[in-house]
Amino acid sequence: MEKFILIFSNILFIQVMDKNTSEFLFSSAIYVFTLICLISAVIVMMLIPIMLCYSIIIHYFNLKEINAKLKTFDSEDSIDKKSKFHQEVCDNYVKEFTNFMKSSLGLVAWNIFSIIYIISGFEDLKTGLIEYFYFPFKIIKTFDENEIFNSYLDFSSNWSYMLSIIALTFVFFFIGKFVGIYLGRTQIKKIGFSIYEF
Numbered sequence: 001m002e003k004f005i006l007i008f009s010n011i012l013f014i015q016v017m018d019k020n021t022s023e024f025l026f027s028s029a030i031y032v033f034t035l036i037c038l039i040s041a042v043i044v045m046m047l048i049p050i051m052l053c054y055s056i057i058i059h060y061f062n063l064k065e066i067n068a069k070l071k072t073f074d075s076e077d078s079i080d081k082k083s084k085f086h087q088e089v090c091d092n093y094v095k096e097f098t099n100f101m102k103s104s105l106g107l108v109a110w111n112i113f114s115i116i117y118i119i120s121g122f123e124d125l126k127t128g129l130i131e132y133f134y135f136p137f138k139i140i141k142t143f144d145e146n147e148i149f150n151s152y153l154d155f156s157s158n159w160s161y162m163l164s165i166i167a168l169t170f171v172f173f174f175i176g177k178f179v180g181i182y183l184g185r186t187q188i189k190k191i192g193f194s195i196y197e198f
Contacts, residue, residue: 110165121157
């Protein structure tokens, strides 16, 4: 209730102010919102390949560790292959394999679509590489109050290509989940273990 009263009183206060002050507050709010959106978009564009690469490395080493456990199970014939601990190790293997495949397919998609954009979107490869990697820094330079609203219009083709690359990366990331589950279960079955449904 107190929040409602505070919001309502702020709305009344803005209505009472003169036209110039309320326009200034409104334009400032739009500026801050646009700034937050642009900063978020730039950070996401720059961090996606780094995070995918980091995820691949982490899941690769986790897979190696779980593989070592599975090989010790395979060499011991007396172990019940349907025990709870054994099932947990198999489930962890499939989970890590799935995460590895998601990150791998996402990173491969990011690289392929980025290369397609660089080759097809610019006159030559050198210009394409410079523009591709310099694009986030150009956006950061437009964080001046007079230019921030024009930055989307000035870089609209770059924005559309970059957002398409991000969207396709996420599509292949989620496709990697199904591929990873299928291939992970297939690998476990090749070793000779049964997997219960998750």
